[in-house]
Amino acid sequence: GEDVEQSLFLSVREGDSSVINCTYTDSSSTYLYWYKQEPGAGLQLLTYIFSNMDMKQDQRLTVLLNKKDKHLSLRIADTQTGDSAIYFCAEKVTSGTYKYIFGTGTRLKVLA
């Protein structure tokens, strides 16, 4: 079945780069997304990548997609304390209607 997996925790020092990884199973995914969730808050769409792309850059964010290995990563350059949050990877799948399958979320902690 459809599944998305992420590592649970990541800790980095302020100013360093963070790389959050995600693997997914559905090869028919058309779009893959990264959402950010701050404590007690909703899901904020950060960025997304179409499945025929290898890379997408958006300011401090770089998304890399390896479709062969079904591996997605989010790199945050110059990580700041305000980047501390849970980051969810999600794939858009078609089974009936389109829906998103979310990963477990990676809790990023940025140390000052």
Next chain:
Amino acid sequence: EPEVTQTPSHQVTQMGQEVILRCVPISNHLYFYWYRQILGQKVEFLVSFYNNEISEKSEIFDDQFSVERPDGSNFTLKIRSTKLEDSAMYFCASSVGTGETIYFGEGSWLTVV
């Protein structure tokens, strides 16, 4: 920037009580969704809704759940007889079209005691 709004942000209810969670999707969006996130777990799809009917629902969305678009702007999720395990954050979402990006609300945190 248009956004999906949800009320209440937090509700505490007794087991067995009915709960209605409300959502106002983005105004030109046609597809509406509910997802939920039990504390510490994944965000899970519950139901999608289009043209005043359910398009798809997950196994979680059993007979105690229902959705409705009672007027032109609100989209509601009703839980008929809440159970302890219904305690979760419930996210409403909407999209312009079925293949378009889904935008989520801030969530309604439901605590069943």
